[in-house]
Amino acid sequence: MMDYAAQYGKRRARLAAQMQPGSVAVLPTAPEILRNGDSDYPYRHDSSFYYLTGFTEPESVLVLVAAHGDKPARAILFCREKNVEREIWDGYRHGPEAARTAFGFDDAYPISELDTHMARILANAPALYYAVASNAALDAQVTGWIKAVRAQGRTGTTAPDTVVNVLPLLDEMRLIKDADEQALMLRAGEISGGAHARAMRAAKPGMFEYELEAELLYAFRKHGAQFPAYTPIVASGPNACILHYNVNDRQMQDGDLVLIDAGCELDGYASDITRTFPVNGRFTDAQRTLYELVLAAQDAAFRAIAPGRPYSAFHEAALRVLVQGMLDLGLVDKTKYATVDDAIADKAHVPFYMHGTGHWLGMDVHDVGAYRDVTQADKPSRPLQEGMVVTVEPGIYVRPADGVPERFWHIGIRIEDDVVVTGDGYRLLTASAPKTVAEIEAIVGTTHG
Known part of the structure; x- marks a missing residue:
């Protein structure tokens, strides 16, 4: 039987190897879309996010940190927290810890903590890779992260000075x-x-x-x-x-x-x-x-x-x-x-x-x-x-x-x-x-x- 976690891990490693050392890639999955009233369309994940993770839950973001010196590449998942009450209504949620184990991530955190962690993860990263100009909300979020890092400038940290569109790299991999x-x-x-x-x-x-x-x-x-x-x-x-x-x-x-x-x-x-x-x-x-x-x-x-x-x-x-x-x-x-x-x-x-x-x-x-x-x-x-x-x-x-x-x-x-x-x-x-x-x-x- 195929080891799916290993397969997705190899894909992440291939992407990280194409990135500037120490740089960071951010790939969110697709949002849930309201159909009418309080009913959503059937949920379907983002293809490139799934290609790298195998994870199908909404409200999830993959953060990939490229290797730098003696520091290996890291894959970090942000996803919904475990919530037994919501699972009664909406079905099973992995939660960060179970998702980390099942899908082979190095770390996993609640999606509510994304902004806080990104200010730390992006500190001193030379470049940020993401789907540039594909989503206005994501562009605004990225701007906020970079401002948060720059606000720490007096402590000697620097924000990424290069932004790279990650999609062409992924497109060639998926082809x-x-x-x-x-x-x-x-x-x-x-x-x-x-x-x-x-x-x-x-x-x-x-x-x-x-x-x-x-x-x-x-x-x-x-x-x-x-x-x-x-x-x-x-x-x-x-x-x-x-x-x-x-x-x-x-x-x-x-x-x-x-x-x-x-x-x-x-x-x-x-x-x-x-x-x-x-x-x-x-x-x-x-x-x-x-x-x-x-x-x-x-x-x-x-x-x-x-x-x-x-x-x-x-x-x-x-x-x-x-x-x-x-x-x-x-x-x-x-x-x-x-x-x-x-x-x-x-x-x-x-x-x-x-x-x-x-x-x-x-x-x-x-x-x-x-x-x-x-x-x-x-x-x-x-x-x-x-x-x-x-x-x-x-x-x-x-x-x-x-x-x-x-x-x-x-x-x-x-x-x-x-x-x-x-x-x-x-x-x-x-x-x-x-x-x-x-x-x-x-x-x-x-x-x-």
Whole structure:
């Protein structure tokens, strides 16, 4: 069994090793958010805080002190005090001492003592690392700590004279997933793929989009996922041409396609899958034609993924297939363009394909990390590395317009899978979601016999 406390401790050590000796990093978790009245939204921790601690309670702050001379690095947690009465209402609280032991911190104190301790911890620290300008309340708190240290100046103490944004360091760490993270993301992909299959089996004309959403949410929770990783999109008919549609209240009609973009979150890690299928279980000729085009574009993107290849390569590969198809099918006027490259340069595809072919995936569904190599003057697309996880999601969206063949109107298709970059290419994390025309037509509606 994995020693989680040791795993988080190694991550903290990696961050501390990148900091100036003797400097201090401060990372709070996410606040609780009021929904309405006296009801909060379901609580979800801050991703970077959790990445370094594994601690899921609100009102918590991690303070990391980098090694200096013969003084080793230290990790200090501030959290809620043990409170048996509140636990009757809200559930278990570790309290500082139990949290220190369970999660491997060097010290732990009540969150109410944070300001007092920070004036001591920051004394003579050369630099302070935190998420600069990301939270006005935290910025004000940091200002207060530094003033408190400076107020002690007559005793010979000094305040940090450098402030560093800690997030770029953490983003680069989180971008490469280790074996344990990859295993979690594979399991999240399996759960989400099974949920998509469940929705396909349940689908039939006359159902409402929210009924399929309910099938997804049931399957997520049934198999241990804590949350959906984002608000599910269940978009039928013309709604599939709205990229971020999530009202999910239309009644699905015979002959509609339905586009479902949904994934679960498991132990802090997201999955992200999109499938598009006919509600009645049979693609029309026009639907099949566009579906096979998008599937071919995704296959081309997969073949462009390997360590050392630019991140942009898989988008470019998918785009070339899509644009060639648009020219062949009359969506784009081929008399205007001598080559596919000319059509792409003129952005002729944008009315039908207006987004990128993927994004980083991890603890956040649109995960952290730079897409370009900012160390170079021209900021080229950064090379893919083993352990990066990306989504691959080509699509096509056809709205009614002059010159657009009417048989394709109101067809929106997206096919999205999650892959981890491996030493020799990639590994598919979401294979459990049916995808080929044959697989889809064999499963849709089978719950109803």
